[in-house]
Amino acid sequence: MEALLDGFAVxxxxxxLLYCFAGVLLGTVVGILPxxxxxxxxxxxxxxxxxxxxxxxxxxxxxxxxxxxxxGTVTSVLMRIPGExxxxxxxxxxxxxxxxxRAGAALGVAGLGSFVAGTVGVIGISFLSPPLARLVLAxxxxxxxxxxxxxxxxxxxxxxxxxARALLMAAFGLLLGTVGSDPMNMTPRLTFGILALGDGVNLxxxxxxxxxxxxxxxxxxxKAEDLKILPPPSRLLGFLPSRDxxxxxxxxxxxxxxxxxxxGLLPGGGATLASxxxxxxxxxxxxxxxxxxxxxxxxxxxxxxxxxxxTAGAFVPLLCxxxxxxxxxxxxxxxxxxxxxxxxxxxxxxxxxxxWGVVASMYVGNAMLLILNLPLIxxxxxxxxxxxxxxxxxxxxxxxxxxxxxxNNPADVLxxxxxxxVGYGLRRHGFDLGIVxxxxxxxxxxxxxxxxxxxISDGDPSIFFHSYLSTAFALVALALLVAGLWPRKRAATx
Numbered sequence: 368m369e370a371l372l373d374g375f376a377v378x379x380x381x382x383x384l385l386y387c388f389a390g391v392l393l394g395t396v397v398g399i400l401p402x403x404x405x406x407x408x409x410x411x412x413x414x415x416x417x418x419x420x421x422x423x424x425x426x427x428x429x430x431x432x433x434x435x436x437x438x439g440t441v442t443s444v445l446m447r448i449p450g451e452x453x454x455x456x457x458x459x460x461x462x463x464x465x466x467x468x469r470a471g472a473a474l475g476v477a478g479l480g481s482f483v484a485g486t487v488g489v490i491g492i493s494f495l496s497p498p499l500a501r502l503v504l505a506x507x508x509x510x511x512x513x514x515x516x517x518x519x520x521x522x523x524x525x526x527x528x529x530x531a532r533a534l535l536m537a538a539f540g541l542l543l544g545t546v547g548s549d550p551m552n553m554t555p556r557l558t559f560g561i562l563a564l565g566d567g568v569n570l571x572x573x574x575x576x577x578x579x580x581x582x583x584x585x586x587x588x589x590k591a592e593d594l595k596i597l598p599p600p601s602r603l604l605g606f607l608p609s610r611d612x613x614x615x616x617x618x619x620x621x622x623x624x625x626x627x628x629x630x631g632l633l634p635g636g637g638a639t640l641a642s643x644x645x646x647x648x649x650x651x652x653x654x655x656x657x658x659x660x661x662x663x664x665x666x667x668x669x670x671x672x673x674x675x676x677x678t679a680g681a682f683v684p685l686l687c688x689x690x691x692x693x694x695x696x697x698x699x700x701x702x703x704x705x706x707x708x709x710x711x712x713x714x715x716x717x718x719x720x721x722x723w724g725v726v727a728s729m730y731v732g733n734a735m736l737l738i739l740n741l742p743l744i745x746x747x748x749x750x751x752x753x754x755x756x757x758x759x760x761x762x763x764x765x766x767x768x769x770x771x772x773x774x775n776n777p778a779d780v781l782x783x784x785x786x787x788x789v790g791y792g793l794r795r796h797g798f799d800l801g802i803v804x805x806x807x808x809x810x811x812x813x814x815x816x817x818x819x820x821x822x823i824s825d826g827d828p829s830i831f832f833h834s835y836l837s838t839a840f841a842l843v844a845l846a847l848l849v850a851g852l853w854p855r856k857r858a859a860t861x
Contacts, residue, residue, distance in 0.1 A: 371493055374723025378731055383423055383724070390427040391732045394434020395739060398454070399442055405435040409698045413705075421706035422721050426728040428702055432695055433485060433678045433729065436638060437736050440477040440671060444470055446762050448579035453638035453674035455804050456646045458578050460659060460666030467662050472608040476616050476664055477671040478740045484624040484672035485733040488679025491628050492686070492726055508819035509831050513840035515813035519806065520847040536798055540806025543568050550815040551822075563778030572770045572783035573807065577800050579766040580787025585794070586759045608664070616668035619649050623672030630673070631680020641677035642670035643805045660799075679729065686710050686722055 377383065397408045409428050416424035439454035444461035457477065464473040506514075519537065546557045547567025558564040608616065626648065627641035649669040650659045659666050685696045687710075703710050708721055770783045790800055824830035832838045 374727035377724035378727040386427040390430020391434040394431040395438035398435040398438020463662035480672040482737040484676040488676040489729040512816035517844040536802040540803040541810040544810030576783040576786025577790035581790030584791040619669030623669040627673030627676030628680040631677035638674035638677035641673040645669040645673035
């Protein structure tokens, strides 16, 4: 506790407070802009931090990382455009709440849930880092493979339609994940000689095409009288969730926080996986699963809490072991190294002011984000007052600019347009697009882990059951599959 108080003494200096505020504000703006993302932003700003003091630099860059999770909610709720990959699942119910005149409530629940999850996540970093870091060290390729298999079986939980449709969308997502270079020998596959596909299908054009551009096509087919939206409340209280919405959000926020933090600890897991897993769990636990996809507040509260807690969890392996959990924390690791600091167990002994200063800044940053976001909910919701005849072209332009800015590759813009038409056709026939994204995210990690494990064991599949962890994940995958199949089997026999 004394070390944490010393960290607050470092953070609460005027200079570090300004850097923290600049980071979370920029992160929120970046999250609102579809396609830009924290990875690109941190990469752009990294050279600027060379002459900054290391603690100030990491405080600002970290603020961008967890601030994006707040901002990405706005466009997901108001425009059905995922501002950031971890906000994809928020589109499903957040946008439907907005269409029913509950945009303020959706943003309020997301903001409060994000604050709670982010704060609890930072508490977890403060007090649980050493034992959790030792647990992460126990994971090898076999454990990751079984963990990803358990995630893939969540397809049965996320499916609101038939099992055949769910598996078809999962297969489509897995297929998209295999495009590009082979993860073991780097030979191209399924590229058909197209150079733009050499690095695979990027998540940004895929997500924005399936969700954002397909929504523009749906808006274009709607009648003028169907495009009118109820005006938002004129008072701040109108943007707060109702008593029933708040009550229904408590459980999802608590579960999403715990799940997100644990998933965030695992390399390859992160906020995106945490949000999808949270959505699947909430749908399965809900007394009214038929409401999911139609404006269920649980579908916003759980995933939004999970992605913020997942962001916090990703700092544990970075700070305690010097192992980045994802590409963004890899950039943060690079920032540490540039400034002559090596994250890991020794940082607590040699440079504790850096470790605890960054941790304390997350407490302060989450409070800043809550103060920044809640008063601005009214401003964000006013976007809905724009007539849809004007809003649709604006969404189209924002989507295309967002896709292009993420990679500066015109081919990604073309891919987004193609996926926009694909998403429109799939939605018209009742397919669940969320499953495509889930399988796309998990598939490459699963494939790489399976092949690495088999290479270690010289092709012996029993390696997946050599440890208690991998065996436990395999049993969880089996249990999820059986639990997902059982209601359908029973319904078929009655």
